[in-house]
Amino acid sequence: xxxxxxxxxxxxxxxxxxxxxxxxxxxxxxxxxxxxxxxxxxxxxxxxxxxxxxxxxxxxxxxxxxxxxxxxxxxxxxxxxxxxxxxxxxxxxxxxxxxxxxxxxxxxx
Numbered sequence: 001x002x003x004x005x006x007x008x009x010x011x012x013x014x015x016x017x018x019x020x021x022x023x024x025x026x027x028x029x030x031x032x033x034x035x036x037x038x039x040x041x042x043x044x045x046x047x048x049x050x051x052x053x054x055x056x057x058x059x060x061x062x063x064x065x066x067x068x069x070x071x072x073x074x075x076x077x078x079x080x081x082x083x084x085x086x087x088x089x090x091x092x093x094x095x096x097x098x099x100x101x102x103x104x105x106x107x108x109x
Contacts, residue, residue, distance in 0.1 A: 034046035034101070037084065042087075046082070048082075053107075054103070054104055058072065058075055059085040061098070070088060072085060
């Protein structure tokens with residue numbers, strides 16, 4: 001555990017105690033936390049809980065057996081809790097993404 005290493009390197013007992021007590025949890029939120037963003041050309045926003053921060057996200061752009069296959073056109077952090085994804089089909093038209101998700105980080109001490 002990286003925090004155990006940091007605890008050994010701490011210069012004071014208080015710093016060592018805090019480093020040893022710090023824990024983090026990565027949570028992958030499924031489509032239940034995602035919704036189509038109104039007025040954003042079919043972009044989907046996925047939102048973490050109030051006590052979490054968004055660190056990544058993604059989606060499937062549809063069937064990759066199509067010729068040409070679809071692609072993820074947007075995958076970006078909008079704010080501290082929101083990740084936005086957008087997709088295009090093989091012809092370059094904007095389409096809804098399949099199975100969008102956000103990866104959230106919850107840090108507690």
